[in-house]
Amino acid sequence: QVQLQESGPGLVKPSETLSLTCTVSGGSINSYYWSWTRQPPGKGLEWIGYIYHSGSTKYNPSLKSRVTISADTSKNQFSLKLSSVTAADTAVYYCARVGSSLVRGAIIQNWFDPWGQGTLVTVSS
Amino acid sequence: QSALTQPASVSGSPGQSITISCTGTSSDVGSYNLVSWYQQHPGKAPKLMIYEGSKRPSGVSNRFSGSKSGNTASLTISGLQAEDEADYYCCSYAGSSTLVFGGGTELTVL
Numbered sequence: 258q259v260q261l262q263e264s265g266p267g268l269v270k271p272s273e274t275l276s277l278t279c280t281v282s283g284g285s286i287n288s289y290y291w292s293w294t295r296q297p298p299g300k301g302l303e304w305i306g307y308i309y310h311s312g313s314t315k316y317n318p319s320l321k322s323r324v325t326i327s328a329d330t331s332k333n334q335f336s337l338k339l340s341s342v343t344a345a346d347t348a349v350y351y352c353a354r355v356g357s358s359l360v361r362g363a364i365i366q367n368w369f370d371p372w373g374q375g376t377l378v379t380v381s382s
Numbered sequence: 383q384s385a386l387t388q389p390a391s392v393s394g395s396p397g398q399s400i401t402i403s404c405t406g407t408s409s410d411v412g413s414y415n416l417v418s419w420y421q422q423h424p425g426k427a428p429k430l431m432i433y434e435g436s437k438r439p440s441g442v443s444n445r446f447s448g449s450k451s452g453n454t455a456s457l458t459i460s461g462l463q464a465e466d467e468a469d470y471y472c473c474s475y476a477g478s479s480t481l482v483f484g485g486g487t488e489l490t491v492l
Contacts, residue, residue: 294483301385301486302420302428302471315479318383351427358416358434367475368418370430370439 259284261352261373269346269380275339279352279373286310286333290355290366293326293337295348296375303348307355307366308335315366342380349375386411386472386484393490399460402487404472405453410482412453416475419448419457422486423468431470432457459489467491 265277279291292307306316308326316324320339328335339346353369387405394400404417411417415435420428430439432448435455445460455474459466472484 302473302483304473304481304483318480356430356433360414360416365414365416365475366479367414367416367481368430368433368473369420369428370433372427372429375427 259354259371261354261371263350263352263373263376265376265378267377267379269342269378270382271343271380272341275337275342275346275378275380277337277350277352277376277378278334279336281333281335281354285330286328286335287330290357291328291335292353292355292369294351294353294369295346296351297345297348305337305339305350344380347378347380349377351375383476383480383482386474386482388470388472388484388487390485391488391490393492394459394462395492396462396464398462399458400462400489402457402459402470402472402489404455404457404474404484406455406474406476406482407453410474410476411450411455413477414475415450417448417450417455418473419446420471420473421466421468422471428471462491464491 269275287310290307293305308314323340325338353372355366356368419432422428436448470487476482
């Protein structure tokens with residue numbers, strides 16, 4: 258059974274770069290796509306982006322200029338970097354495996370399961 | 383890319399059925415039958431309940447069902463139970479390899 262665990266600093270200063278890692282156990286990241294989603298306190302979910310083990314990535318257009326997702330297959334991990342953070346980036350950050358569907362001959366990544374437990378990152382000086 | 387529209391809250395009594403709507407546009411919900419639904423209890427991670435509009439993952443109760451009409455997807459929970467009280471989020475494929483969530487709906491079991 259695949260399990261995911263987020264790790265990284267819980268406090269980041271404004272204008273700095275947020276860095277998180279998701280460690281996958283019980284399965285290899287050398288298949289499937291892997292994603293990051295965040296949830297500001299008391300608010301809804303926001304998809305950040307996903308990566309394939311080969312390094313192919315897709316990002317939310319609203320965050321694309323500040324986001325980098327990368328994978329380390331040797332460690333069975335993938336990571337998130339979000340630059341130039343502000344208080345608005347304070348959130349619980351979740352990693353998850355991405356499910357794919359075959360639609361009109363194309364494979365489309367579109368659902369998330371399972372999820373990590375999430376980690377709260379606060380942006381404050 | 384705007385968030386999908388969900389009612390802020392719905393409620394129902396034990397044993398009843400409730401439906402949560404998720405309204406998008408012809409560019410997301412209306413174009414693809416690729417809506418997923420997630421249940422989130424306070425302080426917990428989201429849990430996949432429905433994918434591809436109406437499919438249930440293994441282990442999810444058949445009291446949960448999904449459907450779509452036009453630009454609106456729906457999640458129906460029948461035989462409401464106290465444990466169903468949670469927040470529910472829809473998510474849709476929005477084209478160009480992007481995904482968009484709804485704002486979330488708080489379900490209260492009276």
